[in-house]
Structures are given as C-alpha cells and as structure tokens.
Amino acid sequence: MNSRGESADGFGKSSHQVPIMFYSSCGDMNVCKALLIILLAVTAFVSCEPDTAIDVTIDDKMPPTFSFAGPWWAVNFKVAELPPNTPKDTIVKVKTLWQISYTKGLLRAKQWPKITYGVIADGFVQKIPARGSPPPLVEGKMYVAQALDTSESGGSCFFLIKDGKPVEGTDADYAKPTPQKTTQTNTKSK
Numbered sequence: 001m002n003s004r005g006e007s008a009d010g011f012g013k014s015s016h017q018v019p020i021m022f023y024s025s026c027g028d029m030n031v032c033k034a035l036l037i038i039l040l041a042v043t044a045f046v047s048c049e050p051d052t053a054i055d056v057t058i059d060d061k062m063p064p065t066f067s068f069a070g071p072w073w074a075v076n077f078k079v080a081e082l083p084p085n086t087p088k089d090t091i092v093k094v095k096t097l098w099q100i101s102y103t104k105g106l107l108r109a110k111q112w113p114k115i116t117y118g119v120i121a122d123g124f125v126q127k128i129p130a131r132g133s134p135p136p137l138v139e140g141k142m143y144v145a146q147a148l149d150t151s152e153s154g155g156s157c158f159f160l161i162k163d164g165k166p167v168e169g170t171d172a173d174y175a176k177p178t179p180q181k182t183t184q185t186n187t188k189s190k
Contacts, residue, residue: 053070054070054149054154054155055155056068056147056157058159058168059166061166062137062161062164062166063118065116065117066117066145066147070109070155071108073107073150074148074149074154075107075149076099076100076147076148077115078097078098078099078145078148079099079134079144079145081141082094082141082142084142094144097134097143098118098126098128099128100125100126103123107123109154117137118133118134137161139161140160140161141160141161142159143158143161
C-alpha cells in the first residue's frame, strides 16, 4: 500500500478481487483499459440487431408509383391482391399480380428507384406475370405492395383503389365486406 491507501497494483483498496487477475495477465494498466474498452465496444456492436426496416409508400395516381426507404437490402417487389375481409396483421395466401426482381446484385431499399405499377424499372426483370402486363387494379379491392429481401421478409404497404385513386388502407377498410353486385330476379305468380 502507498501513502494514499492504494494497493501497489493501482486498483485501490478493493482491488483484491477480479481486477487483479485481469491486471496480472495484462501487464500494463493502459493496455488493460484499452482492451477493456475494445471488448465492451465489440460486445455492444455484436449485441445490436441490424436495422432490417424497409418502408414502402404509395402516391395517389393511377397506376400507383411506389417509393422505398430503409437501410435493408431488397431484391423483389410485388403487388398482390388480398382476399376480402382480411385483417392487415394476418398471414394469408395472396394472389400475386405483379412481381419484379432486381438483377444487378444487392441494393438497399433506400437506393431503389420509384416504381410504377406495371412498369419495369432499369435493372429489374418481370417475374409475374411471365409475359405481358399485370392486370389492372380494381376499385374496392384490397392490395399489398411488398419490397422483399432474399428471405422474403421486408416492408409492406396495404392499399385499395377508392374513387379511382390508390389510398393506403386503414383497419376499417379491411374489416368491412367487399361490395358485391346483386341481381334481382323477377318471379311472376300464375
């Protein structure tokens, strides 16, 4: 102990615990501190999950144009029709109307160009339909537009066509039944 009550190892009065083992195997105190800081930084970096967000937004024109944001990689974009009365937070089988894929390696979603429904952007190829244009989007039907990574996860935008324009769907839009055409039959009594 020195005149200030510190032990010779530099850790103070309570140093006769774990730090002595660390110090004795490390040698120089400044090197030990640097190694500890590096260890903590690496632990913090490794424990953080990557930001896998992909955001998809839609404009109000027909056909709709989609914009993308987010740091995650995206390779596929598709527009699918949802079955009637499908809540947004459920997993259902959808009917893919149009799908394109990026062919020039990996590209982060925020680097994607704006994509208009049915128009194949530079660097993309159409997968669905195999040939020709996708079917037109229909008034009152519900759709989902998705930008997906190679594991088919990514971001979605739920929308429907209302008054001739695409609008983002609300939970209320997905809970109400799709309007059905009704026909009346005339029956005559004899």
